[in-house]
Amino acid sequence: MKLRLLTFVIVALFGTVLCMLGRAQESADEMAAIRAGSDMFVEAFNKGDAKAIAALWTDDGEYIDDTGRRFVGRDAIEKVYAEFFTNVPKSKIQLAIDSLRLLSNDTAIEDGRAVVVSPERSALGFSKYTVVHVKVDNTWKMASVRDTVSEVPAAVSSAADLEFLIGTWVAEEHGVKTVSVCRWIAEGHFIERSYTSTHVDGTSSSGVQLVGWNPSAEHVQSWSFSPDGGYATGMWFPQPGGWVGHMLGTTGDGLPTSSINQFRKLDDNAYVWQAIHRSVGGKSLPDTHEVVWKRQVENAE
Numbered sequence: 001m002k003l004r005l006l007t008f009v010i011v012a013l014f015g016t017v018l019c020m021l022g023r024a025q026e027s028a029d030e031m032a033a034i035r036a037g038s039d040m041f042v043e044a045f046n047k048g049d050a051k052a053i054a055a056l057w058t059d060d061g062e063y064i065d066d067t068g069r070r071f072v073g074r075d076a077i078e079k080v081y082a083e084f085f086t087n088v089p090k091s092k093i094q095l096a097i098d099s100l101r102l103l104s105n106d107t108a109i110e111d112g113r114a115v116v117v118s119p120e121r122s123a124l125g126f127s128k129y130t131v132v133h134v135k136v137d138n139t140w141k142m143a144s145v146r147d148t149v150s151e152v153p154a155a156v157s158s159a160a161d162l163e164f165l166i167g168t169w170v171a172e173e174h175g176v177k178t179v180s181v182c183r184w185i186a187e188g189h190f191i192e193r194s195y196t197s198t199h200v201d202g203t204s205s206s207g208v209q210l211v212g213w214n215p216s217a218e219h220v221q222s223w224s225f226s227p228d229g230g231y232a233t234g235m236w237f238p239q240p241g242g243w244v245g246h247m248l249g250t251t252g253d254g255l256p257t258s259s260i261n262q263f264r265k266l267d268d269n270a271y272v273w274q275a276i277h278r279s280v281g282g283k284s285l286p287d288t289h290e291v292v293w294k295r296q297v298e299n300a301e
Contacts, residue, residue: 031100034108034133034140038095039284045093048085054078058134058141066127066147092117094246095277096260106135114147115235115246126219126237161238162191162211162220164268168296171273173289175200180293189213211236228252234261241265247275255281269295 037056044052054074057063063071063080071077085091097112110131132144169180180195190212198204205227214221214235222234222245232249242264249257259278265271271293278285 027102030102030108030135030140034100034110035097037133037140037142038097038110038131042093042095045081045091048089048091050078050081050085053081056142057145058136058143061142062144064144064146066149088116092248094248094258094260096244096246096262108133108140113237113244115237117235117246117248126235162243164265165191165193169293170296171291171293173291179296185210186212222247224249226252230257232257242271251280257281266292269297 041053041056044056054077057074057077060073061077063077065071065080069080071080093114093116095112095114097110099111100108102108110133111129112131113126113128115126127147127149129145129147131142133140134143135141165182166184167182169182171178171180176197176199178195178197180193182191182193184190185192190210193209193211194206195208196204196206207224207226209222209224211220211222213219220236220243222232222236224232224234224247226232229252230250232247234245234247236243236245239262242262245261247257247259247261251257257278257280259275261273261275263271263273272290273293274288274290276287278287
């Protein structure tokens with residue numbers, strides 16, 4: 001009798017675990033589908049395709065822009081985006097999803113940040129957004145989108161807030177050791193970050209990055225030059241505990257690149273760096289792992 005009872009309990013627990021795993025996988029699949037929809041929005045925006053953008057909304061979906069104007073229905077939404085693309089052709093957008101959570105089986109909410117860049121790669125706008133997603137006929141659509149202008153704090157008028165980076169930093173990942181040296185240049189207006197990576201086979205590569213205040217666009221900007229001959233420019237904005245950079249560039253072979261780089265300060269001697277939403281030549285790449293950089297402190301004599 002006891003053996004039968006024990007067997008019943010084990011079978012019940014096993015069934016519960018399988019059910020929980022199934023729900024977790026289902027939730028992960030739904031989240032991936034919503035993120036794919038966000039990627040479709042970026043792709044359509046960067047092509048200037050207002051009709052494809054509007055198709056991502058529900059039939060009676062609403063869009064509230066950063067001035068408070070409200071547009072309801074796909075026709076109205078398509079029209080406002082078409083007008084924008086006429087006024088600012090070839091503009092590009094990048095998104096950083098800060099949070100995405102399921103409220104029910106057919107409702108989710110997304111919060112994030114967006115930056116729109118002109119063909120000259122100057123920032124046209126930096127905003128926060130909230131999206132309410134709903135599932136219609138087994139497809140996730142946007143029911144409501146609200147943009148809110150996000151101002152860069154007036155105190156951020158130079159690279160001074162990044163002064164803690166001055167010094168030598170070390171990071172290791174998958175056997176690759178990278179040493180980064182940051183120093184002030186140009187009378188303290190820019191930070192130069194030079195780095196050298198030593199690979200498992202003993203070979204090494206190096207690159208350089210400059211960071212400083214862009215007075216015309218009014219944001220911190222970076223210019224990166226990689227070992228393959230490629231380059232990238234980044235628009236950096238403060239966030240709680242760190243910074244986020246929207247990067248656009250080109251590989252040494254001429255392929256366009258994009259990513260969102262973010263770092264979070266742990267203390268004066270350590271910070272975490274990660275690149276997300278990466279793409280090369282229009283193809284998506286997986287996010288990098290979080291990499292911890294530690295300050296290299298010289299031993300006192």
